[in-house]
Amino acid sequence: MTGTTDIESVETFRARSKAWIEANLPLLSEPWVETRELQRLLFDNGYAGISYPKEYGGAGLTIEHQKAFYDIVAEQDRQVPSELMVSIGIIGPTILDNGSQELKQRFLPPLLRGDEVWMQLLSEPRGGSDMAGTTCRLKRDGDTYFLNGSKMWSSGAYHADYGLCLCRSDWDAPKHRGLSTIAVPLQGNPPGLTIERTRAVSGEAGHFCEEFFDDMPLPADNLIGEENAGWSVAQSLLFHERNAVGGIGMGYLGGWRRGGGAGAFTGIDVGPLREAAERRGVGGAVGTMIADAVISSVVDPLTSDRITLGLQLGTHKGHRGSLSKLQSSLSLHGVARAALAIEGAAALVWDGDDVQLDNAGTSWLAARGSTIAGGTSEMQRNTISERLLGLPREPAFDRDIPFNEVLRNLGKF
Amino acid sequence: MRLDLTEDQEFFRATTRKFLESEVPLATVRSLYDTVDGFDRTWWQQAAELGWTSLFVPESLGGGSLSGAPATDAVIVAEEMGRLVSPGPFLAVNVVAAALAWFGSDAQQAQVLAGVLSGESIATWAFAELDGRWDAASVVTTAGLDGDSVVLDGVKAYVEAAGVADWFLVTARTGEGLTQVLVPADAPGVTVTRGRSIDMTRRFGKVALSQVRLPASAIVGKAGTAGPAVERQLHLALALQSAEMVGVAERTLEFTLEYGRERFAFGRPIVSYQALKHRIADMAVTIEGSKAVTDALATAIDTDDPKVALLASVAKAYVGEHCLDIVDDCVQITGGIGVTWEHDVHLYNRRAAVDRAMYGSPEEHKALLATNTEGAA
Structure with missing residues (x-):
């Protein structure tokens, strides 16, 4: 290092x-x-x-x-x-x-x-993968910026102090060259801000929020990086996000390293799958699922460790974090599916009139979260194939033309 | 192959690659297909001079590893061999050398290892039998004790390089336990049936043992107690095999990408389509994972890590499955020419299929993992 x-x-x-x-x-x-x-x-x-x-x-x-x-x-x-x-x-x-x-x-x-908690304001109701297509509008007037539009899928905005917001400051510039990033205060009901919690698929009040900005004033000093240089800030953020989610980031906080020393830690617990299989006497039929969970629990952390080492030694380049992110999110989805299959009817039905959430059935409903949040698996595959392996990029219809024109072109499809 | 190679290991890797590229390029591999043995013994002695056979041999007998971690050194060669689907009984010879170094008597080491070290003699492991399983329970060949003699009876199968071997390390059964016996190929009662495989250069054979009587000093370790030794040998075989499969998968993806960049359809290189790019990204993930688990297995062998059995089964289940799937999908990406003799991808498909099956299939190792947290053997 x-x-x-x-x-x-x-x-x-x-x-x-x-x-x-x-x-x-x-x-x-x-x-x-x-x-x-x-x-x-x-x-x-x-x-x-x-x-x-x-x-x-x-x-x-x-x-x-x-x-x-x-x-x-x-x-x-x-x-x-x-x-x-x-x-x-x-x-x-x-x-x-x-x-x-x-x-x-x-x-x-x-x-x-720990005095100020931050979150990201990136995705919007119109979509999340095409992050540079943001339509949140940032306009400067003297020492103040005014923010308009809305953001969605922001985790924990209701208890965060600041959001790092990607927005469009120049609509005549090409897509990636008209963006800025700015710190948005979220607490104390600042003028022009409304925060709503998105109800989670489990039915609970969600961890995710949607924010509406209506001429929200922000001090110009809150700008992170230069005006219209927001895309390079966003790239840097995505890089750190991939590494953090893949378990190899600057600040990972332990969830990944459960279970002990090198080679032993895992984010996946196979124990409950084995117990359920034994309890129900379905071991033979679901053996491959259990074995696949064991394999993920061993291979995924070893892979992220290898990438961490490669990044430190300089033999690996930054985009390798996407390998870990893709691998671990597919594994988590796979384990949720295995739990649903192995636990069978008892994971879905219970006694009593109360809604219960702590079961493999409810977990299954949210299982796709892992392959969507933090950059979908499809976006990770684009990053791996284009950035890491250098394969040709997809043709795009929104490059090198003013963003206003991109929006006008949408009607042609 | 670890990322943090020492200078010695990096030099070893570079000379190994150069040697393979110049002495056994794919054109040579293709010509070896038409030979009976699948490799040239003079060439094998050159390989031995590079240190391929010395890694597990004790220093007192002229051997020695590069780093004090012989399995970690050996996977370097195995991975390079995979990249060029190279000939030569590297895995078989090194597993026997390691077995003798770990469990053999001084006399056994002196008798066998000098020839193995120089490449003049070939030693191989005779473990599996007619049912093609690499587990202790499947061993029915017997090693009977009769005074100062041991008597072997049975048929060993899927024995690598059986046709050219000078020594067989035979795993047999004595009552409930296993016994390993060092058998000279010319011992009375040994009948070798040569065989071929779908691999271009890798040959296997059957070794029939009919009342093969040898002095008890031919027993490696103690009669009836070879179970742990067999497990350790199997772990090493799986590490070398996994490393070879990593090389196979990585090289196949490399030349498939070269091809796909130059192959145009509808005005674009075919690898510019997401239909292919996304599959290729998945291959990159499993290659990285395969390298990680193979390295961990080699290190676990070198350090006697109690997790070695788990890692061995996970490695085989993961690498064995993904290596063949990667090669298979590369055939699909290559298109019609990929299903001809002319294109090289079948050389890799052959090796991947053989490696997948030998020393237990991914399915067999998954069955172990499903019921048992400990893994292989």
């Missing part, structure tokens, strides 16, 4: 982290500690943003140190503020890559302290 020799060795870091984790972090079996409080505990002890520079509140160490820390967290079954994955694993690194000195000093320390 870094050629400097004056940073603490991973081994010493591991030893002191282990002692600290054992003494301070609550066990998973203990009462749940509030996210921001837990993050504050990490921050106050120098374990927030392990691979972030010190000047912005990080520990100034490397991804290897971070991995060591979360391996111990996983081995010891400790709580960490996993809900801050977007803030710390995706938005923070994007601000680090693109923000001015002032912006980084303004936003990163509170982000790492």
Whole structure:
């Protein structure tokens, strides 16, 4: 990661982290500690943003140190503020890559302290994959920008403090050259903002939100990167998102490294599948499904580890994160399908008049979330084939012409 | 093949690739198809000089690994061999060399390893039998103990390089347990039936053992206790085979992409269509996963990791399945010419199909994984 020799060795870091984790972090079996409080505990002890520079509140160490820390967290079954994955694993690194000195000093320390929680404002009701096709409108008037339009599929906007919003600032420029990114405050009912929670497929109040902007005023200082340079900021964000979701990012927070040491950890728990198969006596018929789940639980983490190592050694280029993202989301969907099949009728029907959600049937309804959220599998396949393998791009009808014209052309299809 | 190779390992990889490209290019592989043995023994001795047979041989006998991690070194060669569907009994010879180094007596090592090391003699493992299964329960060949002798009876099948082997490491049964015996090919009662396979150069054969009587000193380890040794040998065989399949899959995808970039349909290269690009992206995922699990298996063998059996079965189930599927889909992408003798893709399809079946199919390893968290053997 870094050629400097004056940073603490991973081994010493591991030893002191282990002692600290054992003494301070609550066990998973203990009462749940509030996210921001837990993050504050990490921050106050120098374990927030392990691979972030010190000047912005990080520990100034490397991804290897971070991995060591979360391996111990996983081995010891400790709580960490996993809900801050977007803030710390995706938005923070994007601000680090693109923000001015002032912006980084303004936003990163509170982000790492857990005082300000961030989320992404990218997808829109009109679609999510064609992110550069955003139709949210950003217009400048003196020191103030005004935002109009709506965003959707934003995770946890109702309790977040800031959203990083991709919007269109120049409608006469070609699609990718008229975009900007700006920090949008979400708390305290700011004027011009309405947030609604999208009801999840389970029927619960959703984790996802839809935001409506009606001439929402934003200080010009909130702009991240230059005006109309929003696409390069978005590219950097997508890169960090892929890595974070694939378990190889700057800020991953432990969910991925459950279950212990190298080669043993997994995001998939095969135990319940085996138990259900035994309980119902259907072992033979569903053996292949169980075996496939075992294979995913072993191969997926090994793959993401190999990619992490390759990125550190420089033998792998950035887009390799898409391999992990595609692999793990297909596996998660596969395991949900296997659970539905193996548990059979009992996963779908229960006694009593209450709605129950903790069953393989309800999980199945949301199983496609893994292959859609964070970039659909189809978009990952485009990235892998075009960016990683260098295969020719799809022809597009919206390149190099003013975006206004693209919109007019839509009527021709 | 690990990403963090040492300088020595990187040099070994480069010389191995150069040697294979210059000495056994695909044109040579094609001409070896018409030969009985499928490889040239003088060439094998050259390969031995490069260190292919020394990795598991103790240093006291002139061998030695590059890095102290012989399985990790060996998968480097296996992967390169896969890339060029190379000839030569690399897997068979190294599994026997490793078995003797791990479990053999000093006398057995002295007797066999010098010739194996120089490439002058060929040793191979006779494990499977007529039912084509690589598990202890399927071994019915017997190793009876009679005073100072051991007597072998039975038929071993799917024995790689059986027709040219000088030594067979025979896995047999003594009561409930397994016994491994080092059998000279010219021992009285040994009858070798040569055979061919769909692979261009890889030959297999049957070894019939009829009242083969040898001194008890031919037993490797202790009679009736070879179960763990057989498992360890199987894990190594699966690591080498997985690495070879990684090379097969990766090289097949490379030349298929070269072809697909130059092949135009409806005014575009055929690999510009998402119908192909998305399948190719899936192949890239499984190749990366195959490399990751193969490396982990090799490391687990070198470090005696208790997870080695699980990794061995996962590797075979995953790599074995995806390697053949990748080659198969590359045939489809190549189109009609891919189903001719002229195009090279069938060379890879042949190797992928043979590797898929030998040492247990993905289906057999999945059956183990389904019922048993421990995995292979």
